[in-house]
Amino acid sequence: MVRSLFKAKYIVTCNGRFDIIRDGAVVAEDGKIAYVGKEVGLGECQRHFDLVVDEGCGIMIPGLVNCHTHAAMSLYKGVSDDVPLKEWLEEAIWPLESRVDSTSLLYGNYVAMMEMLSSGTTTFADFYFFDELIKALKVIPMRSIATLALMDRVPDGEVYWSRLKKIGAYVDAVGSVKDGLVGLALGPHAIYSCSEALLLEVAKLSSGLHLPIHIHLSETKEERELSMKEHGVSPVKYLDSLGFLSERVFAAHCVHVDDEDVGILLDRGVSCVHNPSSNLKLGSGIMPLRGILRRGVNVCLGTDGSASSNSLNILAEMRLAVLLQRGISFDPTFPTAKDALLMATRNGARALGLGDRVGSIEVGKRADLVLFDGRSPRLLPEHDIVSNVVYSSQPADVAYTIVDGRILYDHGRFAGIDSGSVLDIFGERALKLLEG
Numbered sequence: 001m002v003r004s005l006f007k008a009k010y011i012v013t014c015n016g017r018f019d020i021i022r023d024g025a026v027v028a029e030d031g032k033i034a035y036v037g038k039e040v041g042l043g044e045c046q047r048h049f050d051l052v053v054d055e056g057c058g059i060m061i062p063g064l065v066n067c068h069t070h071a072a073m074s075l076y077k078g079v080s081d082d083v084p085l086k087e088w089l090e091e092a093i094w095p096l097e098s099r100v101d102s103t104s105l106l107y108g109n110y111v112a113m114m115e116m117l118s119s120g121t122t123t124f125a126d127f128y129f130f131d132e133l134i135k136a137l138k139v140i141p142m143r144s145i146a147t148l149a150l151m152d153r154v155p156d157g158e159v160y161w162s163r164l165k166k167i168g169a170y171v172d173a174v175g176s177v178k179d180g181l182v183g184l185a186l187g188p189h190a191i192y193s194c195s196e197a198l199l200l201e202v203a204k205l206s207s208g209l210h211l212p213i214h215i216h217l218s219e220t221k222e223e224r225e226l227s228m229k230e231h232g233v234s235p236v237k238y239l240d241s242l243g244f245l246s247e248r249v250f251a252a253h254c255v256h257v258d259d260e261d262v263g264i265l266l267d268r269g270v271s272c273v274h275n276p277s278s279n280l281k282l283g284s285g286i287m288p289l290r291g292i293l294r295r296g297v298n299v300c301l302g303t304d305g306s307a308s309s310n311s312l313n314i315l316a317e318m319r320l321a322v323l324l325q326r327g328i329s330f331d332p333t334f335p336t337a338k339d340a341l342l343m344a345t346r347n348g349a350r351a352l353g354l355g356d357r358v359g360s361i362e363v364g365k366r367a368d369l370v371l372f373d374g375r376s377p378r379l380l381p382e383h384d385i386v387s388n389v390v391y392s393s394q395p396a397d398v399a400y401t402i403v404d405g406r407i408l409y410d411h412g413r414f415a416g417i418d419s420g421s422v423l424d425i426f427g428e429r430a431l432k433l434l435e436g
Contacts, residue, residue, distance in 0.1 A: 004028045004051040004367070004405050007039055008060035009374055010385050014345045014360040018338065020385060026060070028367035031179070031405035036361055053407070055371040055399055059385055061341070062361050063122025063143075063368030063403065064314045065348025068214070068252040068273040068302025070128040071136075072108030074115070075100065075430045076307035085220060085282045085308075093307060096433055104433060105129045107426040109136035112312055114419060117142065117409040119313040119395035120370040122402070125250070125352055127187050127214055128305070130170070137177050139416060142403055143368060145352050146174055147187035147214040152198045164201060167209070179404055183212070183353070190216040191235050192226055196242065203244045210248070212353050217251035220284050224256040236261035245270050250351040252302060254292070255285040262288075262295050271298040271351030274343065276320045277311060278304030290325045293335055300348035301340075318344050318390050337390035367405040372397045 004027070011024035013036065025042055027035035027049075035042065073093075080092030109132055116124060123143040126133050133146050148170050150160045163170070174182040188194045188202045206213050218224055218235045231238045236257055239245050247269030254265070254272040265272060274287050293299055301317045303309050318340040326332050349359025358368045372379060372389065376397040379388045401409035408415050 001030055002051070002405070003049045005049040005053070006060065006367070006369060006371065006402070007052075007054045007056065008058040008371055009056060010058075010382075011036065011060045011361060012062075012341070012386060012389070013362065014062050014342060015362050024060070026361060026367065026369065028405040031367055033361065033363050033365050033367050036363055051407075053371065053400060053402075055373070057374035058399060059372040059374050059379065059389060060361070061120075061370050061372075061389060062345040062359055063370055063401070064120045064344045065300065065352065065354075065359065066116060066121045066124040066303055066312065066314050067250060067271075067300040067348045067351050068275055068304060069112070069124055069126055069312060070305030070307070071112035071116075071124065071126045071312075072105045072128050072132060073305030073307040074112040074312075075104060075108040075426075075433060076305075077310055079307060079434070081281075081310075085284060086222070088282070088308070100433060102132055104429040105132035106135055107422060107429055109133055110140065110417065110422050111426045112306065113140045113142055114414055114417075114422070115306070115312045116314075117401045117414065118398060118412075119315055120398050120401055121312070121314050122368040122370070123349070123352070123354065123358060125185065125214055125302070127252075130173070134173050134177060134182070137182055140408065140414070141178070141181055141406065141416075142408065143181045143354070143358065143366075145183045145185045145212065145214070145354075147185040149187045149189060150198060150202065151189040151193035152195050153193050157195075161198070164205065167205060171209075181404065185212040185214040185352075187214045190219070190223065191238060192223060199239070199242055199244055203242065203246075206246070206248050213244075213246075213249045215249065215251050217254055218256045218261070219253035219279070221256055234258065234261055236264055240264050240268065248353070250300070252304070253279060253284070253287065255279055255287050257288065257292075259291070262292055262297060265292075266295050266297045269298075271300055271347070273300050273302040273351065274317075274321055275302045275304045275309070276317055276324055278309040280320075280324075281310070282308055286324055286328065289321060290329055290331075290334060293339065298347050298350055299343055300351045301344050313395060314344050315389075315393050315395065322390065337384075337387045340390045341386055367402060369400070369402040370398060371400040371402075373399045
C-alpha cells in the first residue's frame with residue numbers, strides 16, 4: 001500500500017457543508033482518501049508515509065473538472081480567429097480535420113493535457129478523436145470521460161452508425177487505461193448533425209448500458225431557429241419529445257434556452273455545461289446562468305476546445321462565469337465565488353457521473369487535488385480564501401496537481417513525459433498542418 005500525506009494551510013473541501021480546514025492534512029492510501037482534517041488530528045500512529053507534500057502556506061482545493069473540451073484541437077489554436085462559428089468550422093477547422101494525422105492528434109492531446117494540469121484540472125470530458133485520446137491517457141494518467149463522437153447528417157454518416165454497432169470495443173478501450181481513470185460517453189454531436197433515428201438509438205444504448213451522453217445543445221441562435229423550422233419547437237423540447245433527456249445527459253452551452261426549456265432540463269436531471277469564454281469569442285451569446293442556477297439545474301464548467309476559446313484554463317472560466325452574470329443582471333450578489341468553485345468541482349463531477357469518486361475532498365473519494373502557492377501575491381491577504389481562488393488565482397499559482405494520489409504536475413514539471421520534446425514536436429506538426 002502506498003500512503004501519501006498532503007498538507008496545506010487551508011483545505012477547501014467543497015463537501016456538503018463546504019468546510020474549510022485550517023492547518024489541514026489529507027491522507028491517501030493507494031489513491032483513496034483515508035483522512036481529511038487538521039494535521040494535529042493525525043496522531044502518532046499515522047506518521048509513516050511513502051510520499052509527503054507539505055505546502056505549508058498553501059491552499060488545497062479538489063481537482064478541477066472541465067466538462068466540455070476538444071483536447072487535440074490545441075493544434076488549431078489561433079487558426080481563423082475572429083470569424084463566425086459556421087465560417088470557422090466549414091472553411092477552417094473541417095478542412096484541417098480532413099488531413100490531420102494520428103501522431104499530430106496524439107501530440108495535440110499531450111499539450112492540451114499539460115495545459116489543463118498546469119491550471120489545476122484533474123478531470124476532463126473530451127469530445128474529439130477517440131483512439132488518440134486513449135493513447136494519450138495511457139501516458140498522462142488524468143481522469144477523463146472519452147466521448148464517442150456520433151453524427152449522421154453528414155456525407156460519411158454510416159461511419160458513425162458503425163461505431164454504435166461495435167460499442168463493446170469502445171467500452172473495452174476505456175477499460176484498457178489503468179486504474180479505472182477513464183469512462184465512456186456517447187456523443188451525438190447536436191440535433192442539426194444527428195437524425196432522429198440516431199438520437200433514439202443513443203438514448204436506448206445510454207439507458208441499457210448506463211452510459212452518459214455528451215451533446216452540444218442550444219449553442220447558437222441559428223441552431224434554435226433551425227429547430228423551430230424543422231420540428232416546430234426548441235432544441236430542448238425536441239430532444240424531450242424523443243425521450244432523450246435524462247440525468248445521464250450533460251449538455252454543452254445551453255445558451256439559447258427559455259424558461260420552459262430550463263424547467264424541462266431541471267425535471268429530467270440534465271446537467272448544463274457553461275462555456276463562457278468560447279461562447280463570447282464566437283459571438284454565440286451568454287448562457288442565462290443566473291436563472292438556470294436559481295432554478296436548481298446542475299451547472300458545471302467547460303472550456304470548449306482551445307481552437308475556439310484559445311485556452312483550457314478552468315480558473316479563468318470560474319471568474320468569467322460570475323462576472324458575466326453580475327454585469328448583465330446589475331446584481332453583485334449572485335452568483336457567488338462559492339457557486340463558481342462548486343461548478344468547477346462538485347457539480348462537474350456529478351455531471352460526468354463521477355460524484356461518488358471526485359469533486360470534493362472527503363474520506364472515501366479519490367485523491368484528486370490541487371495545491372496553490374499561498375504566498376503568491378495574488379492569493380494574499382487571507383481575508384477570503386475562496387474569493388482569492390476564484391477571482392484572483394492564475395495558473396502560475398498552481399504548485400501541484402494530483403490525480404488519484406499521484407503528482408502529475410509539480411512546479412512546472414510534468415510526470416512521465418519529456419515536456420520539452422513534446423512541445424517541440426507539437427509545434428512543428430501544428431505548423432505543417434497549415435501547409436496542406
